[in-house]
Amino acid sequence: MTATPAQPYSPSLPRAHRPRRRFPRPPGPVRDTLTLMGLPLLAALALPAAFAGGGTRRWFGGRAESQRAEAQAAKDAAAAAFYELDTAQRDLRISIETITAVDNSPAARHAVADFDALGRRIDEASRQYIDAVDAHDLDRDDLEASAASRARTELTAAKEELGRVKQELDRFTEGLGPLLGKAETQLARLAPAVERARQALLAASNALDSVRATGLKADDLAARLAALSPELTKLNQGAGQHGVPQTLERAETVTRGAEAVRVEAERLPERAAEIDHRLVSLRTRAQALTTRSEQVEPILSELRRRFTVACWQDLQRVPGVAAENVRQAETKLTEAQSARDEQRWADATALLSTVRALLNTTDEAVSAAGDRLHRLNAVQKDPQQEIERTRFAIRDAQRLAMAGRNTPDPRHARPLDDAVSRLERAIATLDGRHPDYWHFLTETEAVRRTVAHVVSEIREERGAGH
Structure with missing residues (x-):
């Protein structure tokens, strides 16, 4: 009889997972005869061998079979440990891939390197297990007790090594918690x-x-x-x-x-409406400033007639500057209108801002002339009001400097004393046939600014002391 060829050896599979050799298939005439006798095919094949004692396992009891059973149990336990380690490694690889997809920090790169090193330990333990399985055929009929004992010892050692590596893998997995949590959060x-x-x-x-x-x-x-x-x-x-x-x-x-x-x-619709409104408003304001600018010259004439040169010489250029500013503003308004018509919103907005700045400057200059005449009239009529206002500010600061003290702090007393002297000198300039009232007003304003600064310093220092 010709036996069916055995399946080729595959190094990737342990012996326990390779297909077993089949029984020889009897020739056609023999098979037919056995079938006619009413015997099952496998039973018929087994009968001659059982009587002859060849080709089947010898069913001996005793120590050999006990050792075979223990070796088989060790093999099953090692296979379970191998499967458990392999599953844990696959799960850990997914975690590592999750981290590397998100995190490129030094900690993440270090974790990848540690995982690679742990993978080499797993390969070594797995190779020890596979070698132990391949080295011992526990299904051999003539397996001796000593061979079964060696198989049990090697398989048990392989299982223990797999268990130790599994513990290392578990500790490593637990340490990945923060990195994995961060990566999963980003993925979420x-x-x-x-x-x-x-x-x-x-x-x-x-x-x-x-x-x-x-x-x-x-x-x-x-x-x-x-x-x-x-x-x-x-x-x-x-x-x-x-x-x-x-x-x-x-x-x-x-x-x-x-x-x-x-x-x-x-x-955008609201912005367009706002630009339209600003165009109208600034155009009206430019027209009003044109009218006001025309009033600056009469104001300057009165200042020249009634007050010294120092009171009005800095205002000489106001009419010309005002007229030029208004002219530029009107030109920019025309450009802004064109930008709005072409819906160049950013350009229109920028041009309107320029127009507003020009008109503000003009307004301040025109107002300065009128304000100058008003203040000079007031101080010429009654300078005492400006004097008393400044003296009150000085006395109030002096009281604050002395509060809770027997003598004032020199840092505060000195500028206040200087302020008193400066006020007196300013008052003295009012004597004479043509007083410089504008110099007097600028001096009293400067004195009040100095006094206000001292008051602010005193309050800050006392507030910090609390």
């Missing part, structure tokens, strides 16, 4: 962040469509939104290609950019 943020970016882009696009439907152009906003398209493409390509941290950052950038476009698009 990834999908919502990308979805927010997409929704923000959609909202911005819808806002632009709504604005354009009203007849307003938003070319600059459309350009800004178009600039985000490459970023959206990268988001759609996924974190596997671009990395989780980079994808999260890109999603946040897209969300902020699209949200800004949406807000500006929704506000």
Whole structure:
């Protein structure tokens, strides 16, 4: 009889997992004869061998079979430990891949290196187990008790080594907790962040469509939104290609950019109305300042006639400066109107800001002339009011400096004494045929500023002392 060839040896599988050799298949005539006798095929094949004592296991009891059973139990326990370690290693590899997908920090790189080293320990323990399994065929009929004992010893040692490596792997897994938690948190943020970016882009696009439907152009906003398209493409390509941290950052950038476009698009009708209002308001103000500027020359004439040169010489250029500023403001208003008509909103806003600055400067200069005449009239009529106002400020500061003290602090007393002397000198300038009232007013103002500074210092120091 010709036996069926055995399956080729596969080094990747332990002997326990390889297919067993089949019984020889009898030739056709013999098989037919046995079948006609009414005997099952396998039973018929087994009968001659049982009687002849060849080709089957010798069913001896005693120590050999006991050792075989113990070796088989050790083999089963080692297989269970091998499977448990292999499963734990697969789970840990998933955790490591999660960390490396998100984290490129030194701690993460160190964890990967430790995992590789632990993998080499696992390979060594697994090789010891596989070698022990391959070295002993526990299904041999003539297995001796000593061979079974050696198999049990080697398989038990392999199981214990697998257990020790499994404990190392468990400790390593436990130490990965913080890194893994951080990575899982970032991964949990990834999908919502990308979805927010997409929704923000959609909202911005819808806002632009709504604005354009009203007849307003938003070319600059459309350009800004178009600039985000490459970023959206990268988001759609996924974190596997671009990395989780980079994808999260890109999603946040897209969300902020699209949200800004949406807000500006929704506000565009209001912005257009605001620019229209400012155009009208600033044009009216420019016209009013033109009228007021014409009144500066009569004011200067009166100042020249009644007061010394020092009281009005710094105002000589006000009429010319005012007229030039108003002219420039009107030119800028024309440019702003053109920008608004062309819906160049940023240009219109910038031009209106320039117009406002020019008109503010003109207003201050024109007002300064009228204010100067008013103050000089008041001090010429009654200088005593300005004197008493300044003396009251000095006395109030002196009382504060002496509060709770027998003598004032020299740092406070000296500037207050100087203020008294300065006021007296200013009062003295009023004597004479043509007093310099403007010098007198500027001196009293300077004295009050000095006194106010001393008061502020005293209060700060006492507040810090508390």
